[in-house]
Amino acid sequence: MANKGNKKRRQFSLEEKMKVVEAVDSGTEKMRPLIVGRSANPQCLKNVHSLPCDYRANQWAWMTQDLFNEWLMQMDARMKQAERRILLLIDNCSAHNMLPRLERIQVGYLPSNCTAVLQPLNLGIIHTMKRLYRSRLLKQILLKLSSSEDQRKVNIKQAIDMIAAAWWSVKQSTVVRCWQKAGIVPMELTDSDKETAASEPDTAIEKLWHSVAIASCVPNEVNFQDFVTADDDLTISQELIDTEVIQNTVAGENTDEAGSEDEGEVSLPQQPKITITEAISSVQKLRWFLSTCVDVPDAIFGQLNGIDEYLMRRVTQTLVDSKITDFLQTK
Structure with missing residues (x-):
C-alpha cells in the first residue's frame, strides 16, 4: 500500500502509483471506475483489450483537468444515449475548475472544506471500497505465501482487477446510508437496509493483516492502523502550487512513462495467450x-x-x- 513516512516507504509500493476515480448516485447505480496510473503501456497490460474499469496514465498518477473533462464528456454521452439528465456533485478542486460544455449533466460544487461531512463518497463509500480492496490484497498475499511466491509481487493488472472487484462489491445499502448521512437528499432506509447498512467491523481484515505481518516479517513499527490509513494524505489531483510541476504533468499527459514505471513495477512472468x-x-x-x-x-x-x-x-x-x-x- 502507499505510505506516508520514509521509514515505511517500500513496505507496500504499488498503490502510490495508482489513483481511483469513483462516482455513484443516491443508491441504485455505481459508475464504471477510472484508474489513473503512471505508465501508459505497462508490460502487464500487453495484449489486454478489456478491463473492468477505464485506465489512463500520466507521470504523476494524478486526476488532471484533461482527464476529468474526458471522463465527464464520456459520461455525458452515456446520459444522452440513455435519454437521462443528472446532477453531478463534485469537490471544488483545480482539476474541476474548467469544465466542457455538457448537454445532459448539470454540475454542482460542494462547499469548500465541507466535503468531509457533505460528500457521500467520503462518508463511508471510499472507506468500504478500500477495506474490500485491502482484504483481497491480503488474501492474495497469504495465497502467495502458501506457495512460496514473493508476496509483494502484485502487478498493475492484478491491482486493477482487485480494485474493480472491490468497487462493484460495495453494497447498495452502504451507498444509501452514506447519502443519508450527507443529508443532501432526504432518504429513508428500509428495515432490510438498516440490517445490512451498518459498516462491517474491521476485525476480519485485521486478522488477515496480523497473519501477513507475522508471515512476511513486517517491521513492528508498521501496525494495522498504518495499513488502513496509508494513503489518506496522498495527493490525488493536480494542484495549482508549482507552475513547473503542472507544465510537466500536462506535457506528460499522453506520453508513455513505461520506462520510469518499470523501475518500481514488479516483474512477473508474462502470461501466455489463452485460447x-x-x-x-x-x-x-x-x-x-x-x-x-x-x-x-x-x-x-x-x-x-x-x-x-x-x-x-x-x-x-x-x-x-x-x-x-x-x-x-x-x-
Whole structure:
C-alpha cells in the first residue's frame, strides 16, 4: 500500500502509483471506475483489450483537468444515449475548475472544506471500497505465501482487477446510508437496509493483516492502523502550487512513462495467450471443483453460467463466421 513516512516507504509500493476515480448516485447505480496510473503501456497490460474499469496514465498518477473533462464528456454521452439528465456533485478542486460544455449533466460544487461531512463518497463509500480492496490484497498475499511466491509481487493488472472487484462489491445499502448521512437528499432506509447498512467491523481484515505481518516479517513499527490509513494524505489531483510541476504533468499527459514505471513495477512472468477453447475448459474444471464443495451458493453457479454462456457465444460466432467465409471463398 502507499505510505506516508520514509521509514515505511517500500513496505507496500504499488498503490502510490495508482489513483481511483469513483462516482455513484443516491443508491441504485455505481459508475464504471477510472484508474489513473503512471505508465501508459505497462508490460502487464500487453495484449489486454478489456478491463473492468477505464485506465489512463500520466507521470504523476494524478486526476488532471484533461482527464476529468474526458471522463465527464464520456459520461455525458452515456446520459444522452440513455435519454437521462443528472446532477453531478463534485469537490471544488483545480482539476474541476474548467469544465466542457455538457448537454445532459448539470454540475454542482460542494462547499469548500465541507466535503468531509457533505460528500457521500467520503462518508463511508471510499472507506468500504478500500477495506474490500485491502482484504483481497491480503488474501492474495497469504495465497502467495502458501506457495512460496514473493508476496509483494502484485502487478498493475492484478491491482486493477482487485480494485474493480472491490468497487462493484460495495453494497447498495452502504451507498444509501452514506447519502443519508450527507443529508443532501432526504432518504429513508428500509428495515432490510438498516440490517445490512451498518459498516462491517474491521476485525476480519485485521486478522488477515496480523497473519501477513507475522508471515512476511513486517517491521513492528508498521501496525494495522498504518495499513488502513496509508494513503489518506496522498495527493490525488493536480494542484495549482508549482507552475513547473503542472507544465510537466500536462506535457506528460499522453506520453508513455513505461520506462520510469518499470523501475518500481514488479516483474512477473508474462502470461501466455489463452485460447477460447482453453478458457471454456477452465470453466468446466471450475464447475467440477465447485460441485465437489459443500454449500456453494446458487448465485456462484449463476455467475459461472454467465461466463460459460459468454464464451460459448464467442466460440459459436467465430465458427459461424469462419463457415460463412469458407462458403464465400468457394463461390
